[in-house]
Amino acid sequence: MAGSIKSVRGTRDLLPPETETWNFVEATVRDVFRVYHFQEIRTPILEDLQLFQRSVGEETDIVSKEMFAWEDRARAQSEKGQWLALRPENTAGVVRAYIEHKLWERPGLQRFYYIGPQFRRERPQKGRYRQFYQIGAEVVGPSAAGSESPAVDAELLEMLATLLDRLGIQGWSLKLNSVGCANDRPIYLQALRDALKDVVHTMCSDCQRRAVTNPLRVLDCKVPEDQPIIEKLPRMADYLDESCRTHFAEVRKILTAMDVPFTIDHRLVRGLDYYTRTAFEFTHGALGAQNAILGGGRYDGLSESLGGPPAPGIGFAIGEDRLVMTLQESAGVADRPADVYIAPLGAGMNLHAAKLARELRKQGVVVIAGDESFKLKKSLETASKLGVSFALILGENEVNSGQYALKNLSTGEQAGVGKAEIAGIVKPLSAIPKRSEGSL
RNA sequence: GUGGGUAUAGUUCAGUGGCAGAACGCCAGACUGUGGCUCUGGAUGUCGUGGGUUCGACCCCCACUACCCACCCCA
Structure with a gap:
């Protein structure tokens, strides 16, 4: 852009x-x-x-x-x-x-x-x-x-x-x-300066500069030719x-x-x-x-x-x-997926999805909701792309019967479950101990 | 501040002085409530910015900018 x-x-x-x-x-x-x-x-x-x-x-x-x-x-x-x-x-x-x-x-x-x-x-x-x-x-x-x-x-x-x-x-x-x-330290610095006086002209240009501005940094030099010289310089430890x-x-x-x-x-x-x-x-x-x-x-x-x-x-x-x-x-980084994807099916279902999502989230379930305008196919596709393990289909049948179609996206199994059972099925075991947030 | 490299689709990158490309991703469809695999179709770009050379520049030249790597320094 x-x-x-x-x-x-x-x-x-x-x-x-x-x-x-x-x-x-x-x-x-x-x-x-x-x-x-x-x-x-x-x-x-x-x-x-x-x-x-x-x-x-x-x-x-x-x-x-x-x-x-x-x-x-x-x-x-x-x-x-x-x-x-x-x-x-x-x-x-x-x-x-x-x-x-x-x-x-x-x-x-x-x-x-x-x-x-x-x-x-x-x-x-x-x-x-x-x-x-x-x-x-x-x-x-x-x-x-x-x-x-x-x-x-x-x-x-x-x-x-x-x-x-x-x-x-x-x-x-x-x-x-x-x-x-x-x-x-002043005593050491003086000793270092004195020692450098005789050899610094044979060292790299950076060291020549450092000898003046900050002699300690000479010790940090990585130029191979300077190493034997640096080894012979006085050590702080001795001062x-x-x-x-x-x-x-x-x-x-x-x-x-x-x-x-x-x-x-x-x-x-x-x-x-x-x-x-x-x-x-x-x-x-x-x-x-x-x-x-x-x-x-x-x-x-x-x-x-x-x-x-x-x-x-x-x-x-x-x-x-x-x-x-x-x-x-x-360790490579991976997205941490949601626990369940709610797929509202048909007009008026967003409202029911919102209510259900609210209840599940209160129980600590990580929920993503789709939109009632999506075709079921698209919702399931999105859910699997997001790596979510369960999709919950929420249409008129479910609202009327109180039995929600919960689909395990890795096995393909699907069953009707009551509202109270959802969290227990969907929540991964690792989510239960409270202090283990953020594991890789 | 100094040196080297790079700059093309959302991403990773090909590309040729004469219509802008692939893979992945994205969107849609393959008989109306069932995904992953497959198939079909689609969108997406001022080819980093500005100048120059040329009939014609994404490509050649110059400048600028940004990013990456290194020096320096530090975490």
Whole structure:
């Protein structure tokens, strides 16, 4: 259609049956998080631009080139407009809410999760969209509540392993590193710069640029020729101070005790400024270049940089689009058909079909009704194309006798049944347990 | 922001400088209340947009746009 309006670049419509998979993922997430006592938080999509400048970091790519931001109209002529941004991630918003509502006054640690859209103005490609969805969780609170404990890190990671297993995702791997803290990282960075000084001219052009802008990212380089050089660069692990080192050791110890498999990746770095200490990434092959399905880490100084009290925390974000993608690699998506198709036959029958449908739906039966103008043949044909297992023929005979012609569309058997029996025959057994909505 | 590829029916894709195609899907029909299989018929397109070459362009040339893939970055 020339001239018609289309979805904007990097955004997309999620249609059935794919939305079934999304619902399955979200239902499983809520179910798993619940037993860890994580509760849902919903923060605005629109935030003050400064929130991200001060948390994610003004020099990061996310803030410096990928944000949707604009100056909002001033409220009064005497005032300036306010700079707003569509959130590029959700941790900053959660911590902002933590500070704004003085949530440290609540007892214990705050454990939140969120599910929602995020926005980054990047060039779209496989597994990367301008509007994408993240499922994330955060544990924040005062140190006295235990927010700095390595047990929190381990619990969060174990929860993620459980979630991926429950979703039926196979072949994931967990990469773990410690990126240090405000204490030891400057020392490491200096050591890294010093080491790079002599060798950087032999590296790829990207690395030469990164050595200046963000030396940590050099560790991330994938150019084969650079690998031997990178292997010889100093490692963060050797520069961790006493407290960071024991913290990291304790995280690993608990994970091992819980049988959560992981590998240490000395070169794992994160692209947001606020990360400290534990940093991690879950990856999955068969995702193309965007193989990270989730990432996260500690952010012990974030609250302070947003004007709040000390509130160490740790969190992660799952790329829901990517998660759904890996799920669809293994299991194909299928429409979930209705339980029964009512075929009203002849003038005046729509009314009877509506009444019957209402009664059946009250009993939890999934009903689709045809129209009295359809020929029976067309109704049955439509019903089988929709994959419905039963068709219920509703004509004058049925209304008069109270015996409804119920046809099993897979066997072809047909019988007259009373109104009260319909739901029992038509409803699949799997529909009976209440909590099993959304199985694949 | 950079590079490569692609753009034709609802979908997946053929196609040729001279009438626009297939498969699947969709709609209708094959004796009036019985589907799936089969058969018959039908509709659907500014051939991405704009320019140029040509007697004539869906096809050749140029520009633009969008999508896909990769770099970058990240989830």
